[in-house]
Amino acid sequence: xxxxxxxxxxxxxxxxxxxxxxxxxxxxxxxxxxxxxxxxxxxxxxxxxxxxxxxxxxxxxxxxxxxxxxxxxxxxxxxxxxxxxxxxxxxxxxxxxxxxxxxxxxxxxxxxxx
Amino acid sequence: xxxxxxxxxxxxxxxxxxxxxxxxxxxxxxxxxxxxxxxxxxxxxxxxxxxxxxxxxxxxxxxxxxxxxxxxxxxxxxxxxxxxxxxxxxxxxxxxxxxxxxxxxxxxxxxxxxxxxxxx
Numbered sequence: 001x002x003x004x005x006x007x008x009x010x011x012x013x014x015x016x017x018x019x020x021x022x023x024x025x026x027x028x029x030x031x032x033x034x035x036x037x038x039x040x041x042x043x044x045x046x047x048x049x050x051x052x053x054x055x056x057x058x059x060x061x062x063x064x065x066x067x068x069x070x071x072x073x074x075x076x077x078x079x080x081x082x083x084x085x086x087x088x089x090x091x092x093x094x095x096x097x098x099x100x101x102x103x104x105x106x107x108x109x110x111x112x113x114x
Numbered sequence: 115x116x117x118x119x120x121x122x123x124x125x126x127x128x129x130x131x132x133x134x135x136x137x138x139x140x141x142x143x144x145x146x147x148x149x150x151x152x153x154x155x156x157x158x159x160x161x162x163x164x165x166x167x168x169x170x171x172x173x174x175x176x177x178x179x180x181x182x183x184x185x186x187x188x189x190x191x192x193x194x195x196x197x198x199x200x201x202x203x204x205x206x207x208x209x210x211x212x213x214x215x216x217x218x219x220x221x222x223x224x225x226x227x228x229x230x231x232x233x234x
Contacts, residue, residue, distance in 0.1 A: 033221045044117070045204070045225040091157065095221045099213045100170035101147065102221060104157035 002027045004094050006105035013082055014113050020067075021077045021108050023092030031097035034068065034075045039089040039107075048090070051075065082112045116141065118226035120205050126232045132193040135229045139186050139207030146188040147212060147223060148180060151202040160203075163188055164211040195233045202228040 003026045013019045025034070032053045039045040051059045051068050058066050063083075067076045079086055092105040119138040127133050139146050148160035159172035163182035180190040186207075192199055206223035214220060 035221060037223075037225075042227075044227045045206075045223075047222050050221065093221075095213065097213065097220075100162040100164075101159040101172065101212070102223065103159070104149075106156045 004105035008108045010109045012111040023075045029096040033095045035093040036077045037091045087112045120226035137188045137205030143207035145208040147206045149204045200233045204228045
């Protein structure tokens with residue numbers, strides 16, 4: 001069974017700083033997808049960024065980028081120029097190709113301070 | 115386009131009762147997934163439905179059940195409620211069957227705001 005581990009339960013940075021959230025996963029699959037989802041306080045969870053395992057190039061979405069290290073089974077999220085609206089729980093998730101479910105990590109609570 | 119709608123948003127039940135939660139997916143989305151979110155266990159997969167068929171079920175007891183209707187709306191039911199069932203229940207929809215590439219968006223779930231269940 002796949003597992004996803006987020007080793008940082010909470011993080012706090014100042015507005016405009018860069019922050020990196022860590023995620024490691026365990027799988028024997030070779031084809032899979034990795035995701036970062038964001039859950040703002042009292043609001044619905046949304047997809048931040050998505051990475052296909054077969055792609056070597058790291059995904060980027062505006063201020064959000066990932067560092068995907070397939071051999072190390074590591075998938076970290078970097079948020080540049082952090083904004084107050086980035087305050088949220090961030091979940092790393094794994095889905096093997098063809099599966100009907102995502103496996104989520106425990107989440108990292110990120111607070112951006114003014 | 116309206117997002118995923120879950121009802122009710124909040125409910126309080128007592129042990130032994132049953133509860134039914136409803137989820138209306140984004141228009142055109144045919145896959146609905148359910149997750150249970152608790153502080154201790156995080157997000158745990160409950161079920162995934164596509165075209166009224168349950169394609170996968172998580173490791174939950176038989177007290178947890180669900181169904182999907184022809185209009186893609188979904189309901190989940192929990193019978194004989196226990197204190198440990200207190201959680202945020204999240205519904206998520208996706209365009210096609212989860213796990214299959216649909217325009218390169220496989221795994222992209224659109225979540226509702228959740229139904230927060232408290233069992234006393």
